[in-house]
Amino acid sequence: MEALLEVRRLKVGYNVEGGTLWAVDDVxxxxxxxxxxxxxGESGCGKTTLGLSFLRLLPPxxxxxxxxxxxGRDIVKLSEEEIRALRGKEIAMVFQDPMTxxxxxLKIKEHFLETIRTHLALSEEEALKMASEVLGSVGIxxxxxxxxxxxxxxxxxxxxMIALALVLKPKLIVADEPTTSLDVVVQAGVLDLIRRLxxxxxxxxxxxxxxxxxxxxVADRVMVMYAGKVVEIxxxxxxxxxxxxxxSKALLFSVPNLDLEDFDLHSLEGSPPxxxxxxxxCRFYPRCFEAMDICSFKEPExxxxxxxxxxxxxxxxx
Amino acid sequence: MVSMDSLVRVEGLKKYFPxxxxxxxxxxxxGGIFIRAVDDVxxxxxxxxTLGLIGESGSGKTTVGRLLVxxxxxxxxxxxxxxxxxxxxxxxxxxxxxxxxxxxxxxxxASLCPHMKIGxxxxxxxxxxxxxxxxxxxxxxxxxxxxxxLSPPDAxxxxxxxxxxxxxxxxxVIARALxxxxxxxxxxxxxSMLDVSVRAKLLELMIELKRELNLTYLFITHDLSTAKYICxxxxxxxxxxxxxFGRLRDLYLYPAHPYTKALLSAIPVPDVKAKRGExxxxxxxxxxxxxxxxxxxxxxxxxxxxxxxxxxxEMREVSSEHWVACxxxxx
Numbered sequence: 001m002e003a004l005l006e007v008r009r010l011k012v013g014y015n016v017e018g019g020t021l022w023a024v025d026d027v028x029x030x031x032x033x034x035x036x037x038x039x040x041g042e043s044g045c046g047k048t049t050l051g052l053s054f055l056r057l058l059p060p061x062x063x064x065x066x067x068x069x070x071x072g073r074d075i076v077k078l079s080e081e082e083i084r085a086l087r088g089k090e091i092a093m094v095f096q097d098p099m100t101x102x103x104x105x106l107k108i109k110e111h112f113l114e115t116i117r118t119h120l121a122l123s124e125e126e127a128l129k130m131a132s133e134v135l136g137s138v139g140i141x142x143x144x145x146x147x148x149x150x151x152x153x154x155x156x157x158x159x160x161m162i163a164l165a166l167v168l169k170p171k172l173i174v175a176d177e178p179t180t181s182l183d184v185v186v187q188a189g190v191l192d193l194i195r196r197l198x199x200x201x202x203x204x205x206x207x208x209x210x211x212x213x214x215x216x217x218v219a220d221r222v223m224v225m226y227a228g229k230v231v232e233i234x235x236x237x238x239x240x241x242x243x244x245x246x247x248s249k250a251l252l253f254s255v256p257n258l259d260l261e262d263f264d265l266h267s268l269e270g271s272p273p274x275x276x277x278x279x280x281x282c283r284f285y286p287r288c289f290e291a292m293d294i295c296s297f298k299e300p301e302x303x304x305x306x307x308x309x310x311x312x313x314x315x316x317x318x
Numbered sequence: 319m320v321s322m323d324s325l326v327r328v329e330g331l332k333k334y335f336p337x338x339x340x341x342x343x344x345x346x347x348x349g350g351i352f353i354r355a356v357d358d359v360x361x362x363x364x365x366x367x368t369l370g371l372i373g374e375s376g377s378g379k380t381t382v383g384r385l386l387v388x389x390x391x392x393x394x395x396x397x398x399x400x401x402x403x404x405x406x407x408x409x410x411x412x413x414x415x416x417x418x419x420x421x422x423x424x425x426x427x428a429s430l431c432p433h434m435k436i437g438x439x440x441x442x443x444x445x446x447x448x449x450x451x452x453x454x455x456x457x458x459x460x461x462x463x464x465x466x467x468l469s470p471p472d473a474x475x476x477x478x479x480x481x482x483x484x485x486x487x488x489x490x491v492i493a494r495a496l497x498x499x500x501x502x503x504x505x506x507x508x509x510s511m512l513d514v515s516v517r518a519k520l521l522e523l524m525i526e527l528k529r530e531l532n533l534t535y536l537f538i539t540h541d542l543s544t545a546k547y548i549c550x551x552x553x554x555x556x557x558x559x560x561x562x563f564g565r566l567r568d569l570y571l572y573p574a575h576p577y578t579k580a581l582l583s584a585i586p587v588p589d590v591k592a593k594r595g596e597x598x599x600x601x602x603x604x605x606x607x608x609x610x611x612x613x614x615x616x617x618x619x620x621x622x623x624x625x626x627x628x629x630x631x632e633m634r635e636v637s638s639e640h641w642v643a644c645x646x647x648x649x
Contacts, residue, residue, distance in 0.1 A: 043483070153376075185580065187586070189599075211514060216586065258585060
């Protein structure tokens with residue numbers, strides 16, 4: 001498999017009172033063409049920052065170090081002009097909240113016209129034809145081009161957001177919690193759509209979510225983040241049949257299930273560390289139920305368990 | 319017919335919201351156009367019991383919750399609380415009864431005033447009801463914050479909502495709802511804005527509090543997997559009506575309404591091998607102004623037959639305490 005995106009030792013830092021907060025801290029992984037990679041973790045683990053860094057949509061003054069190789073080019077080093085040409089055209093983003101991501105005073109068609117004509121010299125008619133086609137593929141009738149965002153339901157708005165991301169046929173889609181604000185029924189529909197679009201268009205998708213259930217449904221591979229670090233990478237199937245990192249296990253146990261024999265909630269105690277003063281050893285050490293002495297003072301390395309499987313935990317040393 | 323042990327009882331509850339039309343519209347059509355958000359709903363919640371009210375956005379579940387705590391005026395129907403008809407109470411009488419029933423909203427950021435310290439926010443209900451001296455009130459609040467796991471409580475007392483995480487904010491909202499020691503709490507999607515890990519902790523807290531304070535909950539959610547942990551009974555709503563009602567176990571193991579079955583199968587289970595007879599519902603919940611003929615669910619129902627298009631199904635008991643409104647129940 002050929003890698004479309006290769007992330008090498010990426011660090012993203014925000015300037016805050018009291019120093020630099022490294023929201024993404026030494027992250028390496030790759031995404032193959034046609035693959036869906038799910039990035040999971042709690043709020044504040046750095047998953048959203050990581051997604052934004054692929055498009056360099058970071059607040060002014062943020063620090064970006066390491067390499068982000070996309071189709072042979074290093075996104076970290078691109079000029080402003082080059083990155084603007086890339087956004088939407090080659091890498092597109094789908095955000096969590098479709099109500100705040102669509103402009104309430106613009107009709108749906110105006111959103112499409114702006115997106116399309118930023119990159120392509122097309123007439124309005126041609127651009128709208130493109131828009132109708134892509135809306136059709138996400139199950140929205142083209143008449144809705146004349147609608148305002150408030151006239152659509154939450155599920156329809158999320159489909160419009162996906163269509164907007166798709167319209168220029170980008171190579172990579174970054175979807176940040178695309179179904180979190182939706183009902184379970186509508187969510188099931190959107191997840192089904194994501195699977196279908198991958199088949200149809202051969203899309204490569206990075207899916208960012210806190211919901212392991214969603215990952216199990218659509219992702220080929222899973223990457224778990226904790227406090228700015230990657231703690232585990234695995235194929236979805238092997239991950240869900242046997243997660244390795246104690247944090248992955250805890251995360252998996254905390255998902256509510258439908259088993260009527262099991263009413264324990266297995267919630268995870270404590271909260272993630274302060275990233276301005278991260279603990280010296282393993283960042284998960286204070287909450288870990290399998291911790292050893294070494295974990296308190298030495299940060300674990302990333303251990304390779306198999307060709308495709310990585311885990312950052314001392315339990316797997318040697 | 320109010321049974322002795324039911325704390326909350328709802329009979330034939332309806333809430334129609336008028337749709338505002340332009341001048342031309344009102345000239346050309348007679349009578350009003352209404353959104354039938356809640357359309358003839360009846361149920362009972364026994365003291366100490368938790369009823370889960372399940373449905374998609376637009377099913378009317380939130381409106382039912384707001385009607386119960388009298389934040390909205392019902393169009394028709396009656397609400398009994400502790401044996402007393404509270405449907406028409408107002409003013410001072412209503413305010414007094416409200417001590418006994420409280421509501422927790424979905425978005426903890428929107429339900430807290432950003433300029434008010436959280437300790438003051440939790441103390442506010444005590445001030446409104448004139449309970450205790452300021453010092454007593456503060457002590458009560460500190461104890462409550464501590465119980466909510468907001469420790470040390472005096473440090474939290476002086477914080478502002480923006481200084482807290484989403485989970486902590488929701489703990490504050492729960493503290494404020496419970497400070498008056500209510501008997502009944504409506505929790506409207508209290509966990510859906512939170513991360514999975516935080517969700518589990520708060521759910522645990524709500525279950526503990528229910529036991530400690532002998533609370534009765536109406537737990538409103540679209541997520542049957544969360545509901546499993548806290549609910550004793552489940553009512554499934556669709557387009558303003560309850561379509562299925564029963565004990566948790568019966569309803570999960572033997573869903574009788576196709577809609578309930580679809581809701582159950584839509585839950586993303588964290589198991590790649592999970593065999594899920596996935597039923598994808600086509601379309602979305604229709605507009606409650608132009609309701610479908612016959613059974614309201616028929617346009618999306620995978621097993622709709624001719625009868626469903628013309629005749630609205632009535633509630634019937636398929637097994638003991640398990641009710642369904644469907645012409646062709648699955649059990």
